[in-house]
Amino acid sequence: MNYFPDEVIEHVFDFVTSHRDRNSISLVCKSWFKIERYSRQNVFIGNCYATSPERLLRRFPCFKSLTLKGKPHFADFNLVPHGWGGFVQPWIEALARSRVGLEELRLKRMVVTDESLELLSRSFVNFKSLVLVSCEGFSTDGLASIAANCRHLQDLDLQENDIDDHRGQWLSCFPETSTTLVTLNFACLEGETNLVALERLVARSPNLRSLKLNRTVPLEALARLMACAPQIVELGVGSYEDEQDSESCLRLQAAIRKCTSLRSLSGFLEAAPHCLSAFQPVCHNLTSLNLSYAAEINGSHLIRLIEHCKKLQRLWILDSIGDKGLEVVASTCKELQELRVFPTDLHGGGNAAVTEDGLVAISAGCPKLHSILYFCQQMTNEALITVAKNCPNFIRFRLCILEPHKPDHVTSQPLDEGFGAIVQACKNLKRLSVSGLLTDQVFLYIGMFATQLEMLSIAFAGDTDKGMLYVLNGCKKMRKLEIRDSPFGDAALLADVNKYETMRSLWMSSCEVTLGGCKRLAQKAPWLNVEIINENDNNRMEEENGYEGRQKVDKLYLYRTVVGTRVDAPPFVWIL
Amino acid sequence: MSLEEELQSNVSVASSSPTKNTAGGGGLKVHNYFGLSDSSSVESSTLSGRVEDDKATISLKATELTLGLPGSQSTELDLLSPAKLNEKPFFPLLPSKDEICSSSSHKNIVASGNKRGFSDTMYTEKNWMFPESVAAQSVVKKEVPQNIPKGQLSTTNNSSSPPAAKAQIVGWPPVRSYRKNTLATTCKNSDEVDGKPGSAALFVKVSMDGAPYLRKVDLRSYTNYGELSSALEKMFTTFTLGHCGSNGAPGKDMLNETKLKDLLNGKDYVLTYEDKDGDWMLVGDVPWEMFIDVCKKLKIMKGCDAIGLAAAPRAIEKSKMRA
Numbered sequence: 001m002n003y004f005p006d007e008v009i010e011h012v013f014d015f016v017t018s019h020r021d022r023n024s025i026s027l028v029c030k031s032w033f034k035i036e037r038y039s040r041q042n043v044f045i046g047n048c049y050a051t052s053p054e055r056l057l058r059r060f061p062c063f064k065s066l067t068l069k070g071k072p073h074f075a076d077f078n079l080v081p082h083g084w085g086g087f088v089q090p091w092i093e094a095l096a097r098s099r100v101g102l103e104e105l106r107l108k109r110m111v112v113t114d115e116s117l118e119l120l121s122r123s124f125v126n127f128k129s130l131v132l133v134s135c136e137g138f139s140t141d142g143l144a145s146i147a148a149n150c151r152h153l154q155d156l157d158l159q160e161n162d163i164d165d166h167r168g169q170w171l172s173c174f175p176e177t178s179t180t181l182v183t184l185n186f187a188c189l190e191g192e193t194n195l196v197a198l199e200r201l202v203a204r205s206p207n208l209r210s211l212k213l214n215r216t217v218p219l220e221a222l223a224r225l226m227a228c229a230p231q232i233v234e235l236g237v238g239s240y241e242d243e244q245d246s247e248s249c250l251r252l253q254a255a256i257r258k259c260t261s262l263r264s265l266s267g268f269l270e271a272a273p274h275c276l277s278a279f280q281p282v283c284h285n286l287t288s289l290n291l292s293y294a295a296e297i298n299g300s301h302l303i304r305l306i307e308h309c310k311k312l313q314r315l316w317i318l319d320s321i322g323d324k325g326l327e328v329v330a331s332t333c334k335e336l337q338e339l340r341v342f343p344t345d346l347h348g349g350g351n352a353a354v355t356e357d358g359l360v361a362i363s364a365g366c367p368k369l370h371s372i373l374y375f376c377q378q379m380t381n382e383a384l385i386t387v388a389k390n391c392p393n394f395i396r397f398r399l400c401i402l403e404p405h406k407p408d409h410v411t412s413q414p415l416d417e418g419f420g421a422i423v424q425a426c427k428n429l430k431r432l433s434v435s436g437l438l439t440d441q442v443f444l445y446i447g448m449f450a451t452q453l454e455m456l457s458i459a460f461a462g463d464t465d466k467g468m469l470y471v472l473n474g475c476k477k478m479r480k481l482e483i484r485d486s487p488f489g490d491a492a493l494l495a496d497v498n499k500y501e502t503m504r505s506l507w508m509s510s511c512e513v514t515l516g517g518c519k520r521l522a523q524k525a526p527w528l529n530v531e532i533i534n535e536n537d538n539n540r541m542e543e544e545n546g547y548e549g550r551q552k553v554d555k556l557y558l559y560r561t562v563v564g565t566r567v568d569a570p571p572f573v574w575i576l
Numbered sequence: 577m578s579l580e581e582e583l584q585s586n587v588s589v590a591s592s593s594p595t596k597n598t599a600g601g602g603g604l605k606v607h608n609y610f611g612l613s614d615s616s617s618v619e620s621s622t623l624s625g626r627v628e629d630d631k632a633t634i635s636l637k638a639t640e641l642t643l644g645l646p647g648s649q650s651t652e653l654d655l656l657s658p659a660k661l662n663e664k665p666f667f668p669l670l671p672s673k674d675e676i677c678s679s680s681s682h683k684n685i686v687a688s689g690n691k692r693g694f695s696d697t698m699y700t701e702k703n704w705m706f707p708e709s710v711a712a713q714s715v716v717k718k719e720v721p722q723n724i725p726k727g728q729l730s731t732t733n734n735s736s737s738p739p740a741a742k743a744q745i746v747g748w749p750p751v752r753s754y755r756k757n758t759l760a761t762t763c764k765n766s767d768e769v770d771g772k773p774g775s776a777a778l779f780v781k782v783s784m785d786g787a788p789y790l791r792k793v794d795l796r797s798y799t800n801y802g803e804l805s806s807a808l809e810k811m812f813t814t815f816t817l818g819h820c821g822s823n824g825a826p827g828k829d830m831l832n833e834t835k836l837k838d839l840l841n842g843k844d845y846v847l848t849y850e851d852k853d854g855d856w857m858l859v860g861d862v863p864w865e866m867f868i869d870v871c872k873k874l875k876i877m878k879g880c881d882a883i884g885l886a887a888a889p890r891a892i893e894k895s896k897m898r899a
Contacts, residue, residue, distance in 0.1 A: 077747035078792060160754040295759050346749060402749050
């Protein structure tokens with residue numbers, strides 16, 4: 001390959017987009033390393049503390065798009081206290097100082113401030129795309145800066161963030177000359193928006209493909225917006241009260257019929273039970289449907305809509321759809337690839353809306369299914385074994401039985417065999433979440449068969465350290481391991497310290513690891529940041545002599561890093 | 577008190593029940609999560625040790641945490657939970673039933689114990705509750721499983737107390753707080769949602785003057801101002817004790833809740849909240865149900881800073897306007 005000039009090699013590299021493949025390319029030889037380095041457009045950093053902005057800029061001077069992830073996954077469930085970290089400010093500051101022509105920033109579980117957004121909006125002339133997922137720390141003032149200053153903004157995509165809504169006029173801050181919007185998603189905002197400004201913005205954005213409104217945008221506004229943007233491909237519906245205003249309804253139906261490109265429907269946060277029928281004309285084209293926030297719509301209405309969605313590839317739904325509803329999905333949606341069934345009742349109050357039968361029905365009816373997230377009250381080994389036989393193509397399999405330690409409800413056995421069947425049959429399984437009553441046996445199966453597994457979530461499972469050891473020894477491709485409330489301790493933690501160099505991170509909370517064990521680990525592995533998160537009493541851990549070594553650690557988060565201990569840790573985080 | 581009487585009778589039923597489960601004579605002892613087993617290992621033996629040990633060893637400390645200190649108001653939360661959880665073990669242990677409850681309902685019991693422990697851990701420093709409860713799990717699994725008629729299970733569920741006593745585990749089920757809050761608001765705004773109003777969580781941020789970081793609390797896990805106040809006291813103990821400046825000592829021996837309460841009650845700190853209109857009001861003036869409807873954020877302010885904040889009349893005015 002070195003007979004070709006660099007430009008040719010670079011051109012070949014352009015076809016390689018996956019960052020993992022590009023990482024591999026750069027290891028081939030020095031020349032390729034150099035070429036790849038300068039031509040890397042999209043940089044992905046899975047853990048913002050694994051490296052630093054300076055190192056990023058040294059390695060990839062010419063990148064245009066940056067993806068950063070901050071807090072560990074369990075932060076989504078309130079297991080990581082506020083203030084832990086994941087601040088984007090230093091990154092934006094460093095990038096702003098450099099000459100990088102940043103065009104896209106994608107952040108997940110990071111702390112973003114209005115100051116950061118302001119700086120971002122002023123520093124990069126060609127900035128085009130901002131995607132924030134599960135972030136917090138900013139307000140609509142920050143959005144106003146983005147709107148006002150980013151002349152070429154194409155994507156403003158806010159997914160499930162915690163945003164302080166000042167009910168200001170951020171939408172009016174888009175200049176009249178701004179016509180480049182492609183994606184506008186503000187579904188997670190709580191407050192009222194300026195509907196006039198919104199309509200005008202939509203009307204002057206001919207490239208708008210994705211529009212996701214928040215719960216305060218009423219029905220008549222929706223009708224007008226859709227009339228302005230018939231080219232829309234993804235729509236997130238705002239509030240949709242009862243069809244008392246029949247004129248609005250008729251207008252909406254007329255507008256919907258014109259949206260021949262509509263492929264994805266979501267929202268319905270404030271949705272009256274009967275409102276879905278207006279969307280029936282577009283169902284036959286829909287590939288993605290997210291009704292997982294539509295708590296008021298009962299199963300029968302959902303079913304009536306889904307019956308028409310023959311091309312559906314992605315479905316997110318609440319368990320109010322019931323097993324019967326899932327059977328309809330199974331018989332209708334033959335193209336289904338991803339299914340998520342979320343719980344309506346978060347306290348496990350008794351009435352199981354979906355059971356193992358629904359899961360089996362889906363597995364039998366949808367041959368292309370490869371990703372599933374399923375919350376339910378009960379499960380059996382038999383069902384899981386059947387699912388494994390029906391669907392050997394799972395890449396992501398996440399099952400959450402709402403009650404911890406719940407066994408097979410028919411045989412009262414642990415669910416080891418069921419999950420064992422899944423990992424044995426699904427040779428491409430990359431992500432797995434287990435639940436229910438589980439012994440060390442299930443981890444033996446996982447270690448033996450889940451050779452491609454990259455992410456494993458364990459809660460309330462296992463008997464002894466052997467469980468964790470099976471996984472650490474067996475799953476060669478493991479990258480993220482997160483464990484809570486399981487009896488794994490120091491022996492498992494310390495058995496193979498070098499394993500953690502091959503992984504992005506390990507999370508263990510409410511397990512059996514002790515402070516002494518963590519200290520030993522930190523000593524053996526200086527290239528790891530071993531963080532102890534102890535919210536309750538900062539001083540106690542240090543000062544009780546004698547018992548210190550055996551004191552249980554509440555939360556442990558460790559990750560490989562090339563830049564050593566981070567300097568922005570709050571007092572309740574102790575980095576060993 | 578009646579609670580203790582209940583406990584006594586619970587114990588006698590437990591010890592007199594026929595032990596069909598052979599794997600552990602200690603099988604039934606697992607039920608005694610009130611801490612009434614013989615061995616009381618405080619130091620955590622390794623879990624494998626526990627598995628081999630047929631007798632479930634629940635530390636006496638479990639008792640302490642469960643019952644709380646008598647007369648101490650702050651532990652009301654602890655006292656409430658076991659009383660309600662008592663109902664569950666009664667069903668499987670009734671001598672008239674032939675079947676011993678299966679390990680699944682064992683899980684119900686001990687899991688509930690777990691849940692209580694977890695919610696306690698939210699508010700206390702006693703984290704070691706976890707491992708022992710988990711240890712109990714592993715022993716229970718060794719028992720010969722029996723089937724329990726579905727009817728019995730459902731009666732157990734029906735007779736179980738309202739969600740608050742099923743004390744929620746932190747971060748469980750694994751659903752994003754955004755989703756929990758969104759569904760909570762949606763349910764709130766509708767008239768009927770299958771008769772289960774407010775079944776989802778409602779997290780609000782709590783900040784305190786002088787504290788370096790925020791906390792979050794789920795308003796739906798409390799049923800009145802007293803519970804909220806106790807929970808917040810526990811949460812912010814460390815900070816307030818840092819202010820117990822008069823002694824100078826950095827307050828390790830001062831995990832004294834009475835002292836803290838005096839501090840709070842002595843008007844040094846007041847609890848305030850930001851409502852939907854963005855105004856800061858004093859907590860406690862409106863009915864609880866209305867309060868959780870409008871509260872967006874909580875703040876523990878120094879008393880002197882809170883002077884001039886909306887007192888009762890203004891709060892009541894607002895509530896009238898909303899009604």
